Amino acid sequence: QVQLQESGPGLVKPSGTLSLTCVVSGGYITMNHWWSWVRQPPGKGLEWLGEIYHSGETNYNPSFKSRLSISIDRSKNQFFLTLNFVTAADTAIYFCARASSGTYPNDGFNIWGHGTVVSVSS
Amino acid sequence: VLTQFPLSQSVTLGQPASISCRSSESLVHSNRNIYLNWYQQRPGQSPRRLIYKVSVRDSGVPNRFSGTGSGTEFTLKISRVEAEDAGVYHCMQSTHWPPYTFGQGTRLEI
Numbered sequence: 001q002v003q004l005q006e007s008g009p010g011l012v013k014p015s016g017t018l019s020l021t022c023v024v025s026g027g028y029i030t031m032n033h034w035w036s037w038v039r040q041p042p043g044k045g046l047e048w049l050g051e052i053y054h055s056g057e058t059n060y061n062p063s064f065k066s067r068l069s070i071s072i073d074r075s076k077n078q079f080f081l082t083l084n085f086v087t088a089a090d091t092a093i094y095f096c097a098r099a100s101s102g103t104y105p106n107d108g109f110n111i112w113g114h115g116t117v118v119s120v121s122s
Numbered sequence: 123v124l125t126q127f128p129l130s131q132s133v134t135l136g137q138p139a140s141i142s143c144r145s146s147e148s149l150v151h152s153n154r155n156i157y158l159n160w161y162q163q164r165p166g167q168s169p170r171r172l173i174y175k176v177s178v179r180d181s182g183v184p185n186r187f188s189g190t191g192s193g194t195e196f197t198l199k200i201s202r203v204e205a206e207d208a209g210v211y212h213c214m215q216s217t218h219w220p221p222y223t224f225g226q227g228t229r230l231e232i
Contacts, residue, residue: 045212045224045227048220048224095168099216105151105155107174107175108222110180114167
């Protein structure tokens with residue numbers, strides 16, 4: 001059974017860089033699925049940030065494209081999020097998630113990590 | 123844009139509940155499928171997909187949950203709410219991808 005686990009610093013300074021890791025266990029990251037990052041600001045709804053396929057192909061939410069990068073390490077079965085120039089508005093729970101397939105369109109996210117809390121504050 | 127309503131709902135145990143999700147554009151794909159999903163997020167937990175393609179329940183989802191809709195109007199119904207159904211419910215579209223988009227979420231209190 002595939003499981004996802006996020007990790008990263010709980011606190012980031014304004015204008016700094018947020019870096020998160022998602023470890024995939026119970027299956028290979030080279031399976032035919034898109035791997036995504038989704039976030040949830042306090043008391044608000046879910047917001048999709050971007051995704052990566054094991055080939056390295058990425059898609060980003062246009063709202064974040066200028067400061068977001070998603071990468072992958074197939075040898076470690078991990079994928080990563082890097083968000084630059086963070087502000088207090090980036091304070092959120094960050095989830096990694098697996099789409100139901102690697103095709104377009106697909107049926108959304110059927111596997112989620114537990115989430116990691118990130119606060120942006122000086 | 124997906125708009126959910128109500129944003130909050132209080133329902134008595136054993137009574138039905140209904141949550142609506144309206145899209146600003148048709149979610150019918152050129153392949154004629156509609157990629158509209160519903161997620162449940164219990165307090166302190168990550169989201170869990172309940173329904174995909176408008177009405178298909180995920181494995182293990184109780185049959186008291188049902189999804190209906192077409193085009194731009196969609197509804198999640200719970201026939202008789204139980205205590206474990208408390209949480210936030212999110213609709214999400216994956217027809218016009220990327221980006222995936224979510225509704226604002228509806229908080230269900232039992």
